[in-house]
Amino acid sequence: MKKNYAQLIKEALDESLEKDPSVFIIGEDIGKYGGCFGATRGLLEKYGPKRIIDTPMSEQAIVGLGIGAAINGLKPIVEIMFMDFMTLAYDQLFNHASIFCYLTHGEVNVPLVIRVAAGAGRGYGATHSKSIIAPLMHIPGIKIVAPYRNSDVKGLLKASIEDKNPVIFIENKNLYAIEEEEKGYPEFIPLGKAEVIRQGKDLLIITYSKSVKDCLDVAEAFEKKGISIEIIDLRTIKPLDMQTIKSSVKRIGKVLVVEEGYSECGISAEIIARINEECFYSLDSAIRRVCTMDVPIPSAPDLERKVLPTAERIEKEAWSIINE
Amino acid sequence: MDDLKIYEEICFIREFENKLSELFKRGLVGGTAHFCIGQEFIPAIISQYLTDEDFVTSTHRGHGHAISKRLDIKKFLAELMGKSAGYNHGMGGSQHVSSIKQNFIANGVSGGMIPIANGLAFANKYKNSNNVVVAFLGDGGFNEGYVSESLNLASVMDLPVLFVCENNHYAMSTPTSVGHSSEIIGKVKAYNIQCELVDENDFRKLDSVAKEFISQIRKKPQPFFIEVKTYRHCGHSKNDQNLYRDKEEEKFWMEKDALACLEKELLVSKKITGEGIQKIKGKIREKLDSLSEEIISRNSEREDFEVSANIYKD
Numbered sequence: 001m002k003k004n005y006a007q008l009i010k011e012a013l014d015e016s017l018e019k020d021p022s023v024f025i026i027g028e029d030i031g032k033y034g035g036c037f038g039a040t041r042g043l044l045e046k047y048g049p050k051r052i053i054d055t056p057m058s059e060q061a062i063v064g065l066g067i068g069a070a071i072n073g074l075k076p077i078v079e080i081m082f083m084d085f086m087t088l089a090y091d092q093l094f095n096h097a098s099i100f101c102y103l104t105h106g107e108v109n110v111p112l113v114i115r116v117a118a119g120a121g122r123g124y125g126a127t128h129s130k131s132i133i134a135p136l137m138h139i140p141g142i143k144i145v146a147p148y149r150n151s152d153v154k155g156l157l158k159a160s161i162e163d164k165n166p167v168i169f170i171e172n173k174n175l176y177a178i179e180e181e182e183k184g185y186p187e188f189i190p191l192g193k194a195e196v197i198r199q200g201k202d203l204l205i206i207t208y209s210k211s212v213k214d215c216l217d218v219a220e221a222f223e224k225k226g227i228s229i230e231i232i233d234l235r236t237i238k239p240l241d242m243q244t245i246k247s248s249v250k251r252i253g254k255v256l257v258v259e260e261g262y263s264e265c266g267i268s269a270e271i272i273a274r275i276n277e278e279c280f281y282s283l284d285s286a287i288r289r290v291c292t293m294d295v296p297i298p299s300a301p302d303l304e305r306k307v308l309p310t311a312e313r314i315e316k317e318a319w320s321i322i323n324e
Numbered sequence: 325m326d327d328l329k330i331y332e333e334i335c336f337i338r339e340f341e342n343k344l345s346e347l348f349k350r351g352l353v354g355g356t357a358h359f360c361i362g363q364e365f366i367p368a369i370i371s372q373y374l375t376d377e378d379f380v381t382s383t384h385r386g387h388g389h390a391i392s393k394r395l396d397i398k399k400f401l402a403e404l405m406g407k408s409a410g411y412n413h414g415m416g417g418s419q420h421v422s423s424i425k426q427n428f429i430a431n432g433v434s435g436g437m438i439p440i441a442n443g444l445a446f447a448n449k450y451k452n453s454n455n456v457v458v459a460f461l462g463d464g465g466f467n468e469g470y471v472s473e474s475l476n477l478a479s480v481m482d483l484p485v486l487f488v489c490e491n492n493h494y495a496m497s498t499p500t501s502v503g504h505s506s507e508i509i510g511k512v513k514a515y516n517i518q519c520e521l522v523d524e525n526d527f528r529k530l531d532s533v534a535k536e537f538i539s540q541i542r543k544k545p546q547p548f549f550i551e552v553k554t555y556r557h558c559g560h561s562k563n564d565q566n567l568y569r570d571k572e573e574e575k576f577w578m579e580k581d582a583l584a585c586l587e588k589e590l591l592v593s594k595k596i597t598g599e600g601i602q603k604i605k606g607k608i609r610e611k612l613d614s615l616s617e618e619i620i621s622r623n624s625e626r627e628d629f630e631v632s633a634n635i636y637k638d
Contacts, residue, residue, distance in 0.1 A: 024450070050450070056480065061473035064439020065446055071429070072379070072447035091470070095433045096440060102634050103416045108424045109637035140635050164637035239636075 005150055006176040008185075009039045009115075012157035013077065017047050020075060023161060024051040026062055027079030027115075036081045037117055037176050059088035063114065067097045067166075070112040075161060083118035083170065084130045097166040098141030112166045113157075118146075119172035119210055119260060120292070120308055125299035131209070131260040131292070134267050136168055137238050143191055144237040146170040148212035150180045152235055155189035163191060170237075172210035172260070194241035196248060200228035203322055204248045205314075206271055207258040208234040214311045215258055218318060221311075227322060237267060245271065246279050253284035254321050258309055263291035285324040288317045325531045330368050331590060334583045336608050337364035337388045340397075341558075343612040344387070344404060348562055352620060353405050357418040358385040362557040363490050365527045365582035367392035370458060370488060372531075373538040379444045379457040381437035382430035384419045385490070385556075389460055393428045395421070397611075402619045408626055409619065434465030434495075438474045438487070445478070445485035445545075454542040457485045464495025466508055475515045475549075484545035486537055487512075491553050496560045497568040512549045519549035525582045557581065 003011075016023045025040060031054040034041030044052040055062050059080060066076035080086055100108040120129035136144055145160055145167060147153040153171075160167040197212070198219055205215045212233045219229035230248055234241065249255055255275060257268035268289040275287060293307040341359045348357070363385070371392035374380070382389040390400055395411065403410025404418050411423050419432030431437050441459030448455045465471060466489055478485055489508055493500050500508075512519045520533045530552060537548040555577035559566050566574070578584075590596040 053481075056473075056476060058470075058473035058477055060470035061439045061442065061477045064436075064470060064474065065443040065477065068440035068443020068445070069447040069450070070443070071424070071440070072444045074447045074450060076443070091433060091436060092439060096431060096436055099420070099431075100422065100429070101637050103412050103420050104422050104424065104634075105413055105415075106634040106637055108422055108429070111637075143636070 001182055002179050003150070003182045004177055004179040005153055005171070006037060006039045008150055008154040009157060009171065010041065010043070012154045012161070013040065013043060014046070016158060016161045017043065017051060022073060023075045023077065024053065024069075025077045025079065026053040026055055026066065028055055028057055028062075028081055030054060030079050035079060037171075037173065039115070039171070039176070040079065059085050060092055063089035063092040064096070066112045066114070067092060067110055070110045071100070071108055075111050077113045077115060077161065080114055080116040082128050083116045083132060084127045086116055086132065086136070090135070093136065093142060093166065094139050098139050101165065102141060109164045110166050111164045113160045113169055114167070115169045115171060117173050118170050119174055120297050120304060121174050123299050123301050123304060126296035129297040131170070131172070132262070133170060133237060134261050134265055134270075137267055137270065142166045142168060143239065144168045144170065145191060145235065146172075146209040146237055147235055148175065148209050148233050149197070150178060150182070151185045152189060155186040156191070156235060158188050159191050167191070170209060174210050189235070191236045192239050192241055193236065194232050194234045194244040196230060196244065197233045198229065198231040200230035201252060202227045202229065203254045203256060203318055204230045204232065204252040205256045205258055205318070206232045206234065206245060208237060209260065211258045211260050211309055214309065214314055217311050218314045221315065222318065229318070240271070240274070242274055242278060245275065249275055249279050250282040253282055255283065255287040256314070256317055256321055257287065257289040258314055259289075259291050260309055261291055262294050263289060264294050266291055285321055288321055290314050290317050325369060325372060327586065327590060328595060330365070330372070330527075331583075331586050331596075332604055333368040333392065334364045334586065335604055337368065337391050338583060339605065339608045339612055340391060341387060343609075343616060345562065347405065347616060355406075355417050356561050357387070357404065358561050359558045360385050360388040360556065362577070362581060363492060363554050364388045365525065365586070366488065366490055366530065366552050366554065367460070369527060369531050370534045373535055374456065374458065377427065377453075377455045379427040379429070379441070379455070381441040381444070381457065381459045382428065383437065383460050383462060383465065384432045384434065385462065386419070386421065386430040386460070390421055390428060390430065393426055395423055395426055395428060398615050398619070401615055405619055407619055407622060408629065409622065413629070435461055435468030435471045438465070438471050441485055441487075442474050442478050442483050445483040446481065449482075449484055449545045454484075456538055456541050459485055459487050461487065461489050462495070463489065463491040463493065463500050463504070463508065464498070467495070467503060475512060475517060478547040479515045479517050482546050484541045485547050486541060487547065487549045489549065489551045491551055492556045493553070494560065494569070509551050512551070517547050517549050519551065522550060522552045525554050525580045525585070527582050527586065555580070
């Protein structure tokens, strides 16, 4: 049976709600509306308003409520409509959710999941398109998951819900409608494990979320020219799976990092720094990165394309490394 | 309220703050601390109506809240002194003392625990428990945006939480007359939350309002708000000289000091004698002296302490 990414998210939510009465979902327009991207559609009818809770537009208060409920024995799933709005709740994450476990020596923990839609490419403009994951990665004490493949999204969401820590679960808007035949998808995928989703020997591309698709397209094009590209889908961004990264870097020696976040102090910057620290002598050339340009994201489609890490930009950087 | 018991508790918190101040001066406590001298009666009175299962969320000015929530004094003091025997191994310090066993959590961002208090209360309601959450905040913290969001949310979701705003008239040095566009209680009313103003350290009124509100929360989940107009007879933090305050104003509030007023009442009604008072205070000081000396005498070296542990819960 064919299912899309959004349906698989809904299945993970549904099965978690079914299995564990302490799971509830809270957010803006997640009830009758079914969530801005339809991922919670039908859950209000099935589980009722006690467990599927629509709220006013108050990101700080909603995330804070999730933290408190998590401390007091529940498993909240908070939906934040757009990743751009996560900034409103930063204090609750940076100064609250992330510190309690450490400061109490594990006595208090915060099993909270925040689902959030990121990504550009739909002309939503500067405040509804960002993938600002790096600021969250900067903070000790939270986990970040950003699945690309349909076969990963359900298993990773279920693992996030069962995790005992605050997990930011990032869904790229452009993935929701991707439909595939469901076969043999894992029910549960442990957090913290990247995967080599395409094997190659000439260039390694490290990427995550929707950018995986653009990298796969580029790899197909290069294959026809006799160049084989290996691709790592990070899946979990924090904690970063350096073991998988290092193993490919050591074998291939040429690395490109691709992401939809901004480049300055980005996730790619962190990955490059870590590779330099941990396996510099395996490198044959300088590592390069393709990110969203460091500008607010324009709305007009032609301009938006210019600032995003498109297949054209990835291809160009890939050639530079290969020819170096 | 049991006047004598409350009196002893207020005395204890004040002596605790005095002891801490002395330890600072002796260089035995580092960092900073925000004393609650003058405001001790608020947690002392409210905690009479709380059980161990009820949650208290606290602020940067939280020593009184912690003591009234029955945290172990030795572990609490050790925490403030940065020792491994402390509640949080000395990692929290004055502003971040938490003990989940006592259902007590404090944090140092003003107003920051208010959204979380809502969540603790939500979980109680979700589990059909009649436990209460008491969320302390100050007049300064009240102005943070998430407090407004949270009052609205508590109201629309009928969350079983009691907000207690300790309005000591200054957000650090900024007076409420400058920082607030209108009276706090009026803003809270606009959120359709039942509230009551306790003015000029009126501990009798606080006692009856707290008793009533807490019992109503237990009967039916809903939020309540108490604003207590009070005063700190000390600086904002340990190094503050109070240069921004008027001496007449300080004198006015010193005359309204809950500890002094209650003491006077007890003496007039002959529930206690001058000698009895000295005995109570002496006993408290003795206990605090012996606890602090015991903590000081312990070795503070922690070579084997793993500072990167517990970032995540396994």
